[in-house]
Amino acid sequence: MLRPISRSLCRFNLLGTRSCSNASEKLVITEVDDKTGYATVTLNRPPVNSLNLELLKSISEALDELQNNKSRGMILTSSSKTVFSAGLDIMEMYKPKPERLKDFWSTLQDVWFKLYGSAFPTVAAINGHSPAGGCLLALCCEYRIMCPNYTIGLNETQLGIVAPTWFQASMRNTISRRESELALTLGTLFSTDQALKVGLIDEIAANKEEAIAKAAVFLDKFRKISPQARAMTKQALRSKDIMQLEDNRSQDIDLFVYAVTQPKVQKSLELYLEGLKKRASA
Amino acid sequence: MLRPISRSLCRFNLLGTRSCSNASEKLVITEVDDKTGYATVTLNRPPVNSLNLELLKSISEALDELQNNKSRGMILTSSSKTVFSAGLDIMEMYKPKPERLKDFWSTLQDVWFKLYGSAFPTVAAINGHSPAGGCLLALCCEYRIMCPNYTIGLNETQLGIVAPTWFQASMRNTISRRESELALTLGTLFSTDQALKVGLIDEIAANKEEAIAKAAVFLDKFRKISPQARAMTKQALRSKDIMQLEDNRSQDIDLFVYAVTQPKVQKSLELYLEGLKKRASA
C-alpha cells in the first residue's frame, strides 16, 4: 500500500479517505499490449483515484494520445486494490479559486466528450468501488466488466447534490429509462450482482486480470470491422447527448460554479471535512 | 356503500356505471400520517372515480397543498372497492359547453404537470381497475403497487380514440418503447400479473392496506436523501416530456375540443350513452 509522503500534502475526498500527491508517480499510466494493440489506461492517484484537476487533465491527455494513435481499443482500470475511482475530489469544490474551479469542470466535460464519443472502442475493467464520477467514467465506456463485492452508481442525491444532465444521459444510454429514474432519484449504489441484473455492467470477472482478459475478448470482436464505420456508428448513436452538452457547455460550467459557491454548500462542505478530520485523528 | 341521492344527479361514465354527486362528501380526501408525514390522497367520487372537472380540480388542489407543505411523500389511492379510477368522465364530452370543455382539459393538463413533475415522491396504490385516465394518474407516479385481479392500461384505441402524446410519454417513461407501441396501438388492458411482467407496475399487494404499507416502504428509501436534490433530479429526467406539453398547451386544448365536438364523435357518444341507459333500465 502506498503511504502518504506528508500529512500536509493529503487531501480528503468524498469517500473520507486520504489522497496524496507523489510527484514520482504518473497519475495515469498507459500501457499498450504489443500483440493486440489494446491500451490499458490505469488511474493512479492513490489511494482512491479521486478526480481532481490534475488527474482529469492526465486522463484527457491519455485519451488524446490514443485518439491520435488510432488506438484499436482502450481498457480503463485502477491501480487501487479496492477502488476504481471515488469520484470528484471534494477539495476542488471547497473554498475554490474561481479560475481553477471553472477549469476543473471544463476538464471534466473534456474527458466526457473524449471518452463518451471516442472513435476507438472502450471497456471499463471496474476493479473496485465506483461511485458518482467513478461510475460516470465507467458509463462512458462501451462495455463494463466488474469484480465482485464492490458498488457502483450515480449516488449524487445521497450526497445532497444533483447529477448533471450529461451524467444522467450516460446512464440512460446504458440502462432503461425506468431503472435510470429509480437509480438517479434514489442515488442507488448497486452491488456487482445488482449492477449485472439491471444492465449497468455487462459481465463479472473474478479479479482485475480476468477483467482485463475479458475486456480484450470484447475488443477482439471489432478486429474485422472497419474502425471508421464503427466510430461513425457509435458517434451517430451518441450524438444527441453530445450535442446537448456542446450546446450548453458554458451554461453548464456557470451552473456548477454557482451551485458550488453558495454559502450553504460551502458550509456543508466545511462540516463534512471537519467530520473527516475528527474521524481521521480519532 | 354510498347510495345515489337521486337519479337525476347521476352521470354515466366510460365503464357504464353511474357516478353521483354527494355534497356532503369530499371528492378527494387527504390524510397525513403523523408518524411518517406521508399523505394518502384518496379519490372519492363514487362509484368509479370518473374524472370530471370537479374531481380534477380537487386533485389539482390536493397536489398544490402537498407541494406548499413540502410533503415527504404522497400515496394515491381510491375509496372504491373495485376501481382505482375509470378514467375521464364521458359526460364532460357529450354536448359540452365550450368553456367548461376547455377548462376540463386544461385542468387535466394541470393535474398531469403537478403529478408528473411533483417535487415530492409519489406512489400509486392501485386498489382497483385503472383504465385510460386512471392509468395515466398511476403512470404519473414514481412507483406503482397494484392489487390482484384488476386491469390497467391506456386502452384508448379500444374506445376509438387516441391517447394524447403526453399520455404516451408517461407510458414510455415507464415501460420500453417496444412494449409501449404494442400496448398503445392495441389499447391493451393488462391484468395485474401482466402489468408486473411488462414493468407497468412495480409490485403486487394482496389488498389496499398492504399496498399502502408497501408504498410507505418505498417512500422510506428517500428519508436520508436531500428532498431538493431528489426533486431536481426527477424534474430533469422528466423535463423533456414536461416542456413538450408546456410548449403545446393551447394547441393540445384546441385539438381536444376540435376532436370532441365533431358531429361523428358526438353521435357515437350519444349511441354509447343510449346503450348504457337501456342496459341500466333492463
Next chain:
Amino acid sequence: MLRPISRSLCRFNLLGTRSCSNASEKLVITEVDDKTGYATVTLNRPPVNSLNLELLKSISEALDELQNNKSRGMILTSSSKTVFSAGLDIMEMYKPKPERLKDFWSTLQDVWFKLYGSAFPTVAAINGHSPAGGCLLALCCEYRIMCPNYTIGLNETQLGIVAPTWFQASMRNTISRRESELALTLGTLFSTDQALKVGLIDEIAANKEEAIAKAAVFLDKFRKISPQARAMTKQALRSKDIMQLEDNRSQDIDLFVYAVTQPKVQKSLELYLEGLKKRASA
C-alpha cells in the same frame, strides 16, 4: 428453383449470390385473403431479393395500393426458400449513374416512410436470412415472426459502411438503446434464437406457412379497434423518427451519393465484385 435467363442479365449482390431479371415475373406479388382481408406482400426478385431500384419501386407501389385500399393489414414475406432479403443491391452503387443513384436512395426513403409510418398494421414473416436492408424492412413492420436457423441484423459495420440514422432509429424503436449500440457497432447478425432473446423478433415459426398464420393471429388483435385511432397512435409514436428524416431528406441523399462515389469506396466495390466473379467461376 428459378434459373437465370442469361448470364449477362445477372447481377451480383451483397451476399455474393446472383440476382437475375425475369420479365415474366412480378417483383412484388400482393395477394389479399378474401376471408380476413389481409394482404400478403411477397418479395420476388430471385434469388435473394436484393433491393435494386425496380424492386424498391415495386414495394413502394404495393404499399400505396394497400394504403389507398384501407388495408386491414399486411404480411411481408419472401418467395425465396432461404432469404427474406439480402439487402441493398450492390450493383446500384458500383459505377452508378448519378440520377439513378439519387432515385435509388430516394425510393428507399419512400419505402421507409410508407412502411414505418403506414396506417395499416404490418407484420414481417421472415422466412430466410435478413441482413442489412432486409433487416430494415423487417424493423419497419410492427411485428416480426421468423423461421429457425436464419440470421438477421443491421450488419453494416461488418461491410465497412455506416447504417444511416433512420436505420438506427428503426432498430432503437424495437430493442433497447443498450442492445442497439452493441448490435450496430458490432454489426451483429443474430440467429433466430438470439433475435428472439434480444427482442429483435417477437415470435418463431417452424416454417413460412406457420409464420403467415401467426401473423394473421397478430393482425386479428386489431379487428375490434378503430383503424383511424390505431393509425394516429402508431404515427404519433413514430413521428419523431419520421420528422427527423423528412427534415433531412435531401441532405441524406447527398450524403449517400457523396459516400458511394468516393474513389476509395468504388475501388473496394470493384475488388469485392471481382472476388465474387472469381468465386462464381471457380
